């Protein structure tokens with residue numbers, strides 16, 4: 001164990017179950033000595049997330065639906081009441097209607113478009129604005145994105161457009177928050193079998209394409225996404241902000 005995150009406190013949003021990318025990140029942060037706080041979206045997930053937090057040795061699990069301003073405010077109030085200073089915040093959240101991840105993109109409804117943007121992109125702005133004052137001595141804000149932001153990936157559709165927006169948010173937030181010593185970065189992960197991923201029609205075809213074409217000839221392991229998150233949240237990443245770092249076995253460099 002290298003203890004890269006010793007004496008750091010991290011807030012991690014987006015653990016739904018043990019397959020969540022945020023779960024792998026939380027475990028890696030605990031391994032590296034961080035104090036980790038988790039959030040869950042609704043009462044439905046409360047028990048699962050509390051159990052996962054206890055299992056991995058994380059601290060509190062707190063409610064936070066990122067589309068509800070009063071829940072975000074209550075989360076920050078609770079953290080302030082506990083005198084919490086944050087060093088890292090991980091935003092590992094996305095949502096789009098299942099029908100928009102299956103039919104042609106041109107059929108996307110206004111409601112479906114706005115929903116994907118609100119949950120998957122604007123929520124990073126909400127989270128940044130709310131947590132920046134708690135990163136009293138600077139910190140690292142991380143989010144998760146996917147190649148569908150810059151290339152057309154069949155069925156990724158409205159989520160690809162939301163990820164493009166998310167990546168632009170990363171750059172604008174990095175510019176705004178840099179003077180406060182807050183770094184903002186995204187990790188672009190290769191396809192990983194999670195609950196959200198299963199919402200994309202023919203997701204298994206994405207999983208099959210990567211080992212066939214990626215330089216490393218294999219799929220992405222959530223643990224290697226988590227280790228990159230450790231790097232970005234640690235002092236080793238101190239010069240990196242506004243970036244999208246690909247952890248995808250090299251898939252994105254290939255033309256054919």
Ligand code: NAP
Pocket residue numbers: 013014015016017019020021022040041042045064065066067091092093094095119144145146188189190191192193194195196197
């Ligand atoms: P996941 O386990 O399903 O995580 C998605 C999380 O978003 C869940 O915890 C979900 O909570 C949460 N969420 C959705 N709406 C929310 C809201 N309004 N407020 C708060 N939380 C909300 O799937 P994942 O694959 O780990 O996804 C994490 C991130 O990685 C996403 O941004 C995803 O796009 C990105 N990513 C995934 C892949 C992949 O192939 N899996 C690849 C690249 C990037 P509930 O379950 O309670 O709704």
